[in-house]
Amino acid sequence: xxxxxxxxxxxxxxxxxxxxxxxxxxxxxxxxxxxxxxxxxxxxxxxxxxxxxxxxxxxxxxxxxxxxxxxxxxxxxxxxxxxxxxxxxxxxxxxxxxxxxxxxxxxxxxxxxxxxxxxxxxxxxxxxxxxxxxxxxxxxxxxxxxxxxxxxxxxxxxxxxxxxxxxxxxxxxxxxxxxxxxxxxxxxxxxxxxxxxxxxxxxxxxxxxxxxx
Numbered sequence: 001x002x003x004x005x006x007x008x009x010x011x012x013x014x015x016x017x018x019x020x021x022x023x024x025x026x027x028x029x030x031x032x033x034x035x036x037x038x039x040x041x042x043x044x045x046x047x048x049x050x051x052x053x054x055x056x057x058x059x060x061x062x063x064x065x066x067x068x069x070x071x072x073x074x075x076x077x078x079x080x081x082x083x084x085x086x087x088x089x090x091x092x093x094x095x096x097x098x099x100x101x102x103x104x105x106x107x108x109x110x111x112x113x114x115x116x117x118x119x120x121x122x123x124x125x126x127x128x129x130x131x132x133x134x135x136x137x138x139x140x141x142x143x144x145x146x147x148x149x150x151x152x153x154x155x156x157x158x159x160x161x162x163x164x165x166x167x168x169x170x171x172x173x174x175x176x177x178x179x180x181x182x183x184x185x186x187x188x189x190x191x192x193x194x195x196x197x198x199x200x201x202x203x204x205x206x207x208x209x210x211x212x213x
Contacts, residue, residue: 001056001070001097003090004078007036008045010154015044020068022056024048050078050093051086069099075106076155077164079130083122091137101175104139107155109164127165139169148179150190158194 002011005023007030014021023045025031030038031047038045048054059065073094082090094104108130113120125133131141145168151157156164170176182190192198 001073003050003073003075003094004081005045006030006076007038008041009037010074010076011044012037012041015041020070022046024050026050051082051090053089054093056097069097069102071099071102073098073102073104074154075104076153077107077109077161079106080109080121080123087123087133088137091134091139095138095171098171101170101172101177103142103145103176104169104171105153106167106169107153107161107164108167109161111163127167130167134167134169139171140173142168142170142173142176142179145179148182150182150187152190152193 002014002021002023005011005025008023008025011021011023021044025045025047026049028047030036031042031045034042056068057065058068079087079090098104108127109121110124110126111121112124134141146166149166149168153159153166155161156166
């Protein structure tokens, strides 16, 4: 489940890989205009205010409904847009939809952002403040996963978000997965992939300008 799914690109990637994937987006612009993946998988993308109570469910052929939980919840470039008083409900919604030992991965910007005088980032705090806040709301940060993902996320410093960082959270440390070891060769490749030199080379050779999901 991707909270703040925007055009739905990450949801479609997960869906195409065989996952049960859905996206939630606060704005109805993409839905109304059928922008990006909203024209392709509209049955997997929904408008939703994630700062209010909600429950994702499914219905079988007999009309019986059940609540859904997910092994992975993601949130890219969303959490800093949420005002501090609304954070507890957002984290409660995430806990209600996360399987025991599941992961909740988010990108966080510690930078102010204004457009035409409007303050877009409502909660601008450093990483230690966010770690204390998530722990007060029923999650634990798993820093060992930061080494495993090695900078590769849907959003982050490699994707024009300087200074941003990531939190990999769980609701149960004992039941959470352990990050696999990665070789030094893989680490070198990770450093090259989506780096500025690699992006420039891809653009020059292939004319490939990749958009964000």
